[in-house]
Amino acid sequence: MTESAPLLSVRDLNAWYGESHALHGIDLDVHQGETVTLLGRNGVGKTTALRSIVGIIRKRSGSIRFDGKDMLRVPLHRTARHGIGYVPEERGIFATLTVEENLTLPPVIAKGGMTLAEIYQLFPNLEERRKSPGTKLSGGEQQMLAMARILRTGAKLLLLDEPTEGLAPVIIQRIGEVLLTLKQRGMTILLVEQNFRFASKVADRFYVVDHGKVIDTFAVEELPGRMAMLNEALGV
Amino acid sequence: MTTIFDVPIQAFLGQLLIGLINGSFYAMLSLGLAIIFGMLKIINFAHGAQYMIGAFAGYLLLATFGIGYWPALLLAPIIVGLCSAAIERLALSRLYNLDHLYSLLFTFGLALALEGAFRYYYGSSGQPYAVPKELAGGYNLGFMFLPKYRAWVVLASLAICISSWLLIEKTKLGAYLRAATENPTLVRTFGINVPLLLTFTYGMGAALAGLAGILAAPIYQVSPLMGSNLIIVVFAVVVVGGMGSILGAIITGYLLGILEGLTKVFYPEASNIVIFVIMAIVLLVRPAGLMGRDA
Numbered sequence: 001m002t003e004s005a006p007l008l009s010v011r012d013l014n015a016w017y018g019e020s021h022a023l024h025g026i027d028l029d030v031h032q033g034e035t036v037t038l039l040g041r042n043g044v045g046k047t048t049a050l051r052s053i054v055g056i057i058r059k060r061s062g063s064i065r066f067d068g069k070d071m072l073r074v075p076l077h078r079t080a081r082h083g084i085g086y087v088p089e090e091r092g093i094f095a096t097l098t099v100e101e102n103l104t105l106p107p108v109i110a111k112g113g114m115t116l117a118e119i120y121q122l123f124p125n126l127e128e129r130r131k132s133p134g135t136k137l138s139g140g141e142q143q144m145l146a147m148a149r150i151l152r153t154g155a156k157l158l159l160l161d162e163p164t165e166g167l168a169p170v171i172i173q174r175i176g177e178v179l180l181t182l183k184q185r186g187m188t189i190l191l192v193e194q195n196f197r198f199a200s201k202v203a204d205r206f207y208v209v210d211h212g213k214v215i216d217t218f219a220v221e222e223l224p225g226r227m228a229m230l231n232e233a234l235g236v
Numbered sequence: 237m238t239t240i241f242d243v244p245i246q247a248f249l250g251q252l253l254i255g256l257i258n259g260s261f262y263a264m265l266s267l268g269l270a271i272i273f274g275m276l277k278i279i280n281f282a283h284g285a286q287y288m289i290g291a292f293a294g295y296l297l298l299a300t301f302g303i304g305y306w307p308a309l310l311l312a313p314i315i316v317g318l319c320s321a322a323i324e325r326l327a328l329s330r331l332y333n334l335d336h337l338y339s340l341l342f343t344f345g346l347a348l349a350l351e352g353a354f355r356y357y358y359g360s361s362g363q364p365y366a367v368p369k370e371l372a373g374g375y376n377l378g379f380m381f382l383p384k385y386r387a388w389v390v391l392a393s394l395a396i397c398i399s400s401w402l403l404i405e406k407t408k409l410g411a412y413l414r415a416a417t418e419n420p421t422l423v424r425t426f427g428i429n430v431p432l433l434l435t436f437t438y439g440m441g442a443a444l445a446g447l448a449g450i451l452a453a454p455i456y457q458v459s460p461l462m463g464s465n466l467i468i469v470v471f472a473v474v475v476v477g478g479m480g481s482i483l484g485a486i487i488t489g490y491l492l493g494i495l496e497g498l499t500k501v502f503y504p505e506a507s508n509i510v511i512f513v514i515m516a517i518v519l520l521v522r523p524a525g526l527m528g529r530d531a
Contacts, residue, residue: 054425055425056425076421076425077424077425077428077429077431079425080425081427088422092419092422094414094419095418096414096415096417096418097411097415101411104408104411105411105412105415105423105426106427106428107426107427
């Protein structure tokens with residue numbers, strides 16, 4: 001674990017959907033180069049936490065510091081320029097754009113992102129189908145495209161919401177390989193995942209979320225001793 | 237005399253040309269409406285007034301400053317576009333969180349207010365606007381006389397429609413517009429200022445109406461009600477083409493213009509309603525429109 005200040009530091013994050021209080025004081029840190037996973041059952045606030053950090057949910061309080069800057073007052077369309085890239089659960093591939101238009105849509109915000117050639121090397125399927133409409137891709141390819149899209153921009157932090165949802169095991173394995181490649185390149189990743197087996201292969205550290213709060217945190221090395229508690233908390 | 241379906245060929249080709257010219261205006265206007273609807277989900281009832289103001293801008297530039305047709309062709313759409321962008325920023329953008337009915341009512345009220353103001357100052361009768369001297373006269377095609385200006389309008393309209401389509405389908409800016417139409421929130425997370433994009437789109441759509449207005453000024457007279465006479469037909473065109481479908485709006489605009497012209501040859505009594513009959517049939521058979529995506 002690095003001793004320097006965390007890249008992303010969230011304290012007492014509360015968020016509301018209209019009148020409904022969804023997050024009740026989330027605390028979490030993500031250090032440079034780390035892959036951190038939020039675990040938890042459906043509806044406990046994992047997705048809401050990501051959406052609040054990006055700034056899609058505006059009704060929020062507490063503190064979100066990214067790279068030393070206070071993100072709470074940053075408008076949604078400026079979040080990306082600070083280096084936060086977001087891949088939503090529904091993937092958000094645009095049907096009226098070709099694969100390549102989807103891929104090159106987010107503006108490059110900093111040096112250090114992958115080039116188109118590097119991305120096509122990592123995701124050869126996307127190159128083969130670069131002229132097809134985005135939504136003609138399979139679910140797995142759409143997930144690859146949604147991730148590849150952000151890798152081009154030079155984002156420092158990747159927020160990934162359930163990348164394995166609804167995908168076949170062989171595709172999930174491929175996504176795992178991609179995440180490990182990204183880790184080797186030094187990418188910082190905050191992952192929301194229900195697939196505990198998948199998360200245990202890529203993550204360095206875990207937060208367990210329940211009822212809009214972090215109830216536990218541990219490193220991947222401590223995992224074997226936590227299995228009983230996790231099976232209880234996650235209901236798996 | 238040569239005839240086609242028992243109709244003299246001169247009459248047939250003459251109406252075909254008139255239909256093509258009307259269709260040129262239908263296409264330009266429904267294109268702007270479709271762009272605005274696709275992106276802002278607003279039914280822009282002020283479109284006819286924006287078209288009228290484009291024509292008046294040309295007329296006033298000439299009457300007040302002596303600025304002629306060609307500079308006006310550039311200035312009138314810019315004036316209409318900038319004013320409309322300001323209206324979007326100051327007023328329309330505040331209505332996006334409400335039911336779409338509110339923005340429809342707002343643009344409807346805006347159209348009535350603008351038309352009322354111009355009627356107050358300029359009366360209901362039209363002001364003449366001369367054809368530019370470069371485009372005066374015409375060609376004798378043998379079977380009919382084709383005024384140069386009308387040929388210019390058809391060509392200009394085609395060029396405007398094709399370049400607007402290319403802008404939206406083939407450029408980076410167009411990709412932003414299409415993506416923001418599908419999922420504005422996600423496009424904002426990519427770092428794109430979507431509210432600004434909406435203002436730009438509304439300004440562009442209105443500028444297209446203004447451009448159609450200045451093109452129309454030498455053909456029809458410049459009058460405060462010129463837009464409201466046209467806009468209902470244009471709405472029918474957009475519905476037939478498919479709400480928000482750019483290509484649908486363009487193609488349907490020309491086709492319905494021509495169809496309306498030909499109806500005048502074969503059954504003149506129906507020429508005023510043929511577009512609305514088609515609209516009714518399309519709504520019954522294919523509610524998303526001929527080229528619309530099913531919602």
